Amino acid sequence: MAPAKKIVFKTKHELAVELAKYTANLSSKFCKERGIFTVVLSGGDLISWLWKLLEPPYADSIEWSKWYIFWVDERVCGWDDADSNYKLAYDGFLSKVPIPAENIYAIDKGLGAEGNAELAAERYEECLKEKVNKNIIRTYKSSGFPQFDLQLLGMGPDGHMASLFPGHDQINEKVKWVTFITDSPKPPPKRITFTLPVINCASYNVMAVCDKEQAHSVAAALTHTKDVPAGRLTADVEVVWFLDQAAASKLKGWCSVL
Numbered sequence: 001m002a003p004a005k006k007i008v009f010k011t012k013h014e015l016a017v018e019l020a021k022y023t024a025n026l027s028s029k030f031c032k033e034r035g036i037f038t039v040v041l042s043g044g045d046l047i048s049w050l051w052k053l054l055e056p057p058y059a060d061s062i063e064w065s066k067w068y069i070f071w072v073d074e075r076v077c078g079w080d081d082a083d084s085n086y087k088l089a090y091d092g093f094l095s096k097v098p099i100p101a102e103n104i105y106a107i108d109k110g111l112g113a114e115g116n117a118e119l120a121a122e123r124y125e126e127c128l129k130e131k132v133n134k135n136i137i138r139t140y141k142s143s144g145f146p147q148f149d150l151q152l153l154g155m156g157p158d159g160h161m162a163s164l165f166p167g168h169d170q171i172n173e174k175v176k177w178v179t180f181i182t183d184s185p186k187p188p189p190k191r192i193t194f195t196l197p198v199i200n201c202a203s204y205n206v207m208a209v210c211d212k213e214q215a216h217s218v219a220a221a222l223t224h225t226k227d228v229p230a231g232r233l234t235a236d237v238e239v240v241w242f243l244d245q246a247a248a249s250k251l252k253g254w255c256s257v258l
């Protein structure tokens with residue numbers, strides 16, 4: 001289990017600059033080693049902190065054609081729905097970089113639009129299995145779970161990550177790769193989500209959190225309070241919390257302001 005590192009930034013701007021550097025370094029490492037970089041996105045504010053990747057020196061130097069995009073969680077709705085994490089990422093990031101359309105794996109379009117959470121979760125898991133069979137996604141040691149290169153995650157004020165919410169059973173799933181929820185406390189209610197073993201098998205996990213509403217859960221998660229889902233986040237190689245000062249304000253003894 002990788003220890004959690006944390007970096008506290010004075011501003012969201014500085015956080016975005018460092019996040020771009022971190023992501024670009026891993027892109028270069030994995031593109032060199034495997035010719036492929038598998039990246040998992042979440043919804044929420046995260047997408048708005050990826051802007052620096054769209055600018056020099058990254059926009060032209062990143063090997064975008066080798067990126068493969070997945071979602072750690074998705075709202076069960078149409079791709080053009082205002083709630084869609086795919087739409088959020090497409091409008092704010094994916095439409096601005098030359099990642100081939102066939103490398104972008106969103107929720108099944110029809111099942112999303114129909115609102116069929118259970119089948120959409122099954123279909124997404126099948127999609128991941130197919131990518132494992134094609135050696136696009138690696139697997140974690142002998143566990144058979146998929147291992148993504150980099151996951152970019154966010155956390156809600158209640159400490160949820162992906163669509164794993166406190167007090168809901170999805171966090172305890174140990175076999176499935178993708179599960180679903182139909183009564184999410186954060187709207188909209190129907191979502192699909194990676195399970196905890198899949199999230200924690202990633203090589204690198206970044207948890208990016210800003211604002212004071214999250215401060216209490218940041219402190220709880222970083223002292224590994226088990227009933228806070230994000231407190232159970234780990235990774236194979238490294239897990240790094242990217243925080244602004246407000247989100248870090250309830251941490252005891254934080255001082256590594258970048």
Ligand SMILES: O=C(O)[C@H](O)[C@@H](O)[C@H](O)[C@H](O)COP(=O)(O)O
Binds near residue numbers: 045
């Ligand atoms: O679909 C979603 O709602 C997300 O993937 C969710 O897990 C998000 O990452 C957190 O709720 C943080 O959201 P904010 O960054 O907007 O606080």
